[in-house]
Amino acid sequence: MMYQSTRDKNERVTASKAILNGLASKGGLYIPEKFPTILITEETFLQQTYQELAYKIMQPLLADFSEEELKKCISEAYNDKFTDKKIAPLNKQGADYYLELFHGPTLAFKDMALSILPYLMTTALKKQEVDQEIVILTATSGDTGKAAMEGFSNVKGTKIIVFYPKDGVSDIQEKQMLTQRGDNTFVVGIDGNFDDAQTSVKQMFEDQELEELLNQHHMQFSSANSINIGRLVPQIVYYFYGYQQLVKRGEIELGEKINVSVPTGNFGNILASYYAKKMGLPINRLICASNRNKVLTDFFNTGSYLKNRDFFVTNSPSMDILVSSNLERLLFEVVDKDNSRLNNLMYDLKQQGNYHLLEIEKNKLEDFYAGFAEEEEIEEVIQQVFMESSYVIDPHTAVAKKVADDYRKMEKEPLKMMIVSTASPYKFPACFIGPNHEGKEVAVLHEKTQLPIPKVIEELDKLPIRHETNIKTRDMKQTVLSLLNL
Numbered sequence: 001m002m003y004q005s006t007r008d009k010n011e012r013v014t015a016s017k018a019i020l021n022g023l024a025s026k027g028g029l030y031i032p033e034k035f036p037t038i039l040i041t042e043e044t045f046l047q048q049t050y051q052e053l054a055y056k057i058m059q060p061l062l063a064d065f066s067e068e069e070l071k072k073c074i075s076e077a078y079n080d081k082f083t084d085k086k087i088a089p090l091n092k093q094g095a096d097y098y099l100e101l102f103h104g105p106t107l108a109f110k111d112m113a114l115s116i117l118p119y120l121m122t123t124a125l126k127k128q129e130v131d132q133e134i135v136i137l138t139a140t141s142g143d144t145g146k147a148a149m150e151g152f153s154n155v156k157g158t159k160i161i162v163f164y165p166k167d168g169v170s171d172i173q174e175k176q177m178l179t180q181r182g183d184n185t186f187v188v189g190i191d192g193n194f195d196d197a198q199t200s201v202k203q204m205f206e207d208q209e210l211e212e213l214l215n216q217h218h219m220q221f222s223s224a225n226s227i228n229i230g231r232l233v234p235q236i237v238y239y240f241y242g243y244q245q246l247v248k249r250g251e252i253e254l255g256e257k258i259n260v261s262v263p264t265g266n267f268g269n270i271l272a273s274y275y276a277k278k279m280g281l282p283i284n285r286l287i288c289a290s291n292r293n294k295v296l297t298d299f300f301n302t303g304s305y306l307k308n309r310d311f312f313v314t315n316s317p318s319m320d321i322l323v324s325s326n327l328e329r330l331l332f333e334v335v336d337k338d339n340s341r342l343n344n345l346m347y348d349l350k351q352q353g354n355y356h357l358l359e360i361e362k363n364k365l366e367d368f369y370a371g372f373a374e375e376e377e378i379e380e381v382i383q384q385v386f387m388e389s390s391y392v393i394d395p396h397t398a399v400a401k402k403v404a405d406d407y408r409k410m411e412k413e414p415l416k417m418m419i420v421s422t423a424s425p426y427k428f429p430a431c432f433i434g435p436n437h438e439g440k441e442v443a444v445l446h447e448k449t450q451l452p453i454p455k456v457i458e459e460l461d462k463l464p465i466r467h468e469t470n471i472k473t474r475d476m477k478q479t480v481l482s483l484l485n486l
């Protein structure tokens with residue numbers, strides 16, 4: 001199993017090389033050349049633990065990892081770092097099934113992949129006999145940054161530099177990042193938004209002079225964002241696991257189709273569910289749920305991607321994104337793997353801020369339904385779910401719930417709905433309790449809901465601030481050079 005670049009069919013690499021590189025050359029993204037089929041009808045499927053299923057699903061996609069290597073990565077990643085033994089439990093509330101992906105060390109779904117990525121990367125380093133230091137450049141709108149640093153903290157042979165929008169993340173997300181331990185971790189606030197951070201990071205990947213300079217100092221860049229295939233492959237696993245739980249609990253028959261609603265920003269999480277569907281998971285509709293930054297909703301509904309529009313800082317900050325990187329991987333399928341057509345679309349996006357699909361291409365998006373939620377709707381949904389079920393959801397999950405409900409109204413015979421629950425409500429307490437609680441938000445949320453406070457949140461206030469660098473977006477490259485002493 002090899003990976004090929006979306007932008008150049010001649011660029012083919014193994015899984016371990018794709019993980020180390022992070023991004024393909026000329027801005028391309030790596031795609032598996034073929035998707036394996038996972039037979040859910042196999043007897044073992046219903047018996048498998050999260051870890052066993054992870055091996056079954058990841059093995060064909062990471063074909064150059066030996067059985068021993070991959071099993072070791074899995075057992076080091078999915079252990080008691082997760083506060084729920086199931087790793088990704090399914091929680092039924094009313095007609096909905098919330099796939100809870102926030103029981104990892106940083107309380108967001110990013111832990112599902114970033115707990116294992118450092119192990120995959122260090123294994124890949126050995127396999128490729130690379131003796132360079134890996135510098136992980138990461139852009140975050142709140143959750144990836146913390147999860148990536150937690151994963152890579154003090155991992156030998158790596159350094160990680162995270163850029164985040166200074167005024168674009170929640171207080172708790174920021175505190176989680178600024179208190180990060182580990183001599184190899186660096187966090188930098190910028191005066192721009194997530195798109196600015198991600199664009200500059202991608203430019204650094206494409207900067208040949210920088211690459212040479214890094215080489216001279218025995219370093220190379222890689223990525224912890226979902227542009228790295230090593231992020232996406234582990235994310236496919238939990239869709240199969242959620243489905244397995246539905247069957248085991250007698251909620252559906254094996255083989256029955258379900259809908260999946262995913263809060264979407266950089267398009268990595270929903271792409272992982274699309275890949276799960278391609279690999280044989282019976283998903284009917286992939287529901288792409290956006291917040292007020294609804295560039296994806298408009299894209300799926302019109303076939304035109306228009307990034308030049310107002311950028312809103314919202315109460316679901318992890319989804320405040322107008323350039324959804326992983327959409328390129330879906331487009332690659334939509335244009336029938338035609339590199340030159342894809343290059344043209346990406347060129348138009350870069351030069352004029354938009355691209356337009358042909359009717360025949362747009363018709364290939366029918367697996368998806370897209371919708372969005374305004375900020376007030378998000379707050380209403382959170383209250384409504386709590387009133388009906390005493391269940392607390394975070395604002396990103398509320399976006400997915402709102403759009404799932406919109407979709408359900410159109411279905412004659414509604415299928416079971418799996419809502420991907422991406423973060424702990426304690427990362428965004430203000431959405432439930434409202435403003436003006438002067439630093440007591442966590443206690444107030446607890447008082448109002450009785451939801452147990454995660455230990456990492458309780459400890460947050462006692463941790464010293466370790467990172468205090470804030471810069472202008474235009475100085476990101478210079479900052480990287482100085483952090484690396486180049």
Ligand SMILES: N[C@@H](CCOP(=O)(O)O)C(=O)O
Pocket residue numbers: 139140141142143144145224225226227265266268269318319
């Ligand atoms: N939602 C993200 C933005 C980056 O997404 P990623 O999945 O590509 O890492 C965040 O919280 O940082």
